[in-house]
Amino acid sequence: MKSVLFLKSLIVGVLIWTFFYLVTPMDVVTPLSLNSIMYIICNYLAIAAGYFVTKRCFRNQQVKVQKLRVGDTFFRLILILICASSLIRYFDLFFVRDISFYSTISANKYNLAQAENFSIVLGILGSLRILYFVPYLFYSIQKKTNLKLLIICLLLFLIPMIEGYLRGSRRLIFEPLAILITITIVFNYTKLFSKKAILGGLLGLLLMIPISNFILKERVDQWSSEAFLERMQNAPYNDFVPIKANAKDFIVEHRNQWLGNVVFNAIHLGQYITHGVYEFDHLMSQKPLKKKGLYNSFVLVKLSNKLGLTDVPLDSLMNPTGRVTYITFFGGQFLDFGWFSLLIMFFYGGIQNRAFTFSDKIDYLKPITVIFIFTNVFLLVFNFMRAQMLVALILYLLIYFLLKHLRIKNCE
Numbered sequence: 001m002k003s004v005l006f007l008k009s010l011i012v013g014v015l016i017w018t019f020f021y022l023v024t025p026m027d028v029v030t031p032l033s034l035n036s037i038m039y040i041i042c043n044y045l046a047i048a049a050g051y052f053v054t055k056r057c058f059r060n061q062q063v064k065v066q067k068l069r070v071g072d073t074f075f076r077l078i079l080i081l082i083c084a085s086s087l088i089r090y091f092d093l094f095f096v097r098d099i100s101f102y103s104t105i106s107a108n109k110y111n112l113a114q115a116e117n118f119s120i121v122l123g124i125l126g127s128l129r130i131l132y133f134v135p136y137l138f139y140s141i142q143k144k145t146n147l148k149l150l151i152i153c154l155l156l157f158l159i160p161m162i163e164g165y166l167r168g169s170r171r172l173i174f175e176p177l178a179i180l181i182t183i184t185i186v187f188n189y190t191k192l193f194s195k196k197a198i199l200g201g202l203l204g205l206l207l208m209i210p211i212s213n214f215i216l217k218e219r220v221d222q223w224s225s226e227a228f229l230e231r232m233q234n235a236p237y238n239d240f241v242p243i244k245a246n247a248k249d250f251i252v253e254h255r256n257q258w259l260g261n262v263v264f265n266a267i268h269l270g271q272y273i274t275h276g277v278y279e280f281d282h283l284m285s286q287k288p289l290k291k292k293g294l295y296n297s298f299v300l301v302k303l304s305n306k307l308g309l310t311d312v313p314l315d316s317l318m319n320p321t322g323r324v325t326y327i328t329f330f331g332g333q334f335l336d337f338g339w340f341s342l343l344i345m346f347f348y349g350g351i352q353n354r355a356f357t358f359s360d361k362i363d364y365l366k367p368i369t370v371i372f373i374f375t376n377v378f379l380l381v382f383n384f385m386r387a388q389m390l391v392a393l394i395l396y397l398l399i400y401f402l403l404k405h406l407r408i409k410n411c412e
Helices: 002-023 034-057 072-096 105-113 120-125 127-131 134-141 147-155 158-167 171-187 195-223 228-232 245-253 258-285 298-307 328-359 363-377 387-406
Strands: none
Touching: 002 034, 002 258, 002 328, 002 363, 034 258, 034 328, 072 120, 072 127, 072 134, 072 158, 072 387, 105 158, 120 127, 120 298, 127 158, 127 387, 134 147, 134 171, 134 363, 158 171, 171 363, 245 258, 258 328, 298 387, 328 363, 363 387
């Protein structure tokens, strides 16, 4: 069953990318090179090989652990810690980094980028906010029926979405919706193509349209006096996957109508989902120097620089093509390790096998499987597994093992 879930997460991700590629009326300026296609295929095969080789190695060993359910004490504690971490994060944003609802998105981004505004203590204490989905996950697997608690758990999904609004980041708005749907399907035991799952997916997409439209208009209003549609037709995505001429004409013809906005944003969502693969192809063609793990560890390098342990120029860890759009999960792997990423992905698959296996009996490990599932689904879109997520997971596991060691009542 766990192997099926693992494979489904990879296959569904490919199907999502393929679906948007086929239905989005866009042209492809430069076809994918054989080199980038083979790199992606080989990395998919490597993660699958790592999973099933590890499974075979442990096939005769049963998981000899007691089935552990999430206790009410741990549930309440992790809920409180995530809420506290979120408050610290927003204290950091509003009072240290000078982010504001009244400032423009560009001004907020500028303040966030200033090294002198980065606080080590607040950064670490605010890390657990990334696990905003964990209370809802525990609520689902425990099949609780407390409506007030459910509302609190769902409200936590606003934590990254509000920050996404402030920063003009569609990713921080898209991710919570996608994770909510993932948990609902996987841990509420909803069939992938059931009415519930389909309606949830459609609702998520419908919510993305007005949100994406608002953020895009905010960006355009600040950066250019050009008309909204004219400006966005020259957006970075259009360098590789421009909107087809007939679709562009339709949008212009209906530019002041609801239908025109819906069609434009649906197309833009398709570009958003698919363009990363072409960004990755462009990245490979530049033959960049390898970062040896520093690219995906950007947050840790930033922390290390602040502590004075290292002096790595942060600009050197940016996308070497000078572009700021997503380069998929594989782009980060290629920048860090080149073709040696096959070895990394093999071990990553093995780790996933152990996580899936043990989480079947230990509910405390299920947040890790959610992250793996979500990462697998969106390998071709963006990288969800960077240093900041790893820091949050380490803190979470430390909390669990500390409570287990102290044998706090109802922790297990």
